[in-house]
Amino acid sequence: MPQTKRTPAGEALSGLILDLFRLNSLLFTSGDRLVAGLGLTSARWQILGAIVTAERPQPVAWLARDLGAARQNVQRIVNDLEREGLVTFETNPHHRRAQLVVLTDKGRQAFDAAMRLQLPWVNGLSDGLSVTDIETVSRVVTTLRGRLEKGEEPDGRG
Numbered sequence: 001m002p003q004t005k006r007t008p009a010g011e012a013l014s015g016l017i018l019d020l021f022r023l024n025s026l027l028f029t030s031g032d033r034l035v036a037g038l039g040l041t042s043a044r045w046q047i048l049g050a051i052v053t054a055e056r057p058q059p060v061a062w063l064a065r066d067l068g069a070a071r072q073n074v075q076r077i078v079n080d081l082e083r084e085g086l087v088t089f090e091t092n093p094h095h096r097r098a099q100l101v102v103l104t105d106k107g108r109q110a111f112d113a114a115m116r117l118q119l120p121w122v123n124g125l126s127d128g129l130s131v132t133d134i135e136t137v138s139r140v141v142t143t144l145r146g147r148l149e150k151g152e153e154p155d156g157r158g
Contacts, residue, residue: 013144020141034121035114039084047077048103048111051087057100059092068149086110 006014031042040048050063058066064074078101081087086107089099103111126134 016140030121034117038110038113038117040110040114043077044081044086045111045114047074047081048086048107048114051101051103051107052111057090057102059095059098059100061098063101068145081107 028042031045035041035045046067047063050067051058054063054066060075060078061071063078064071067074078087082089084106085104088102088104090102092098092100
């Protein structure tokens, strides 16, 4: 017989998911305001960050996978970044059609400037929160993300 009522944990998680949706929207809006003067958006900043943190140049599909985003959306933004001289494309020796995305000096400068702006913002946002609480939330989010990425659906669809 199918369940007709959420478990206490399911109810709490449902509330957390709604809060995370709202938080995601607020983070993007706040990030957009924070980096607007640099000619960036949160989405562009996020992709620059993925390029910076990658161990080596990657194709768009890999960046999209790492971000949990649709390849087409990442491709569109990367194309915009390339037109503005923040990234360039290099030949991929392993795949003729999937070029590698490489940060330019201008792109590195823009990312570094964004991170300088982020420093006082994130310190202010975290003011009054305990590191333990933040680490607990991070573990919960990481666990949920891992389950969803693995396709672990409780109803057997995964």
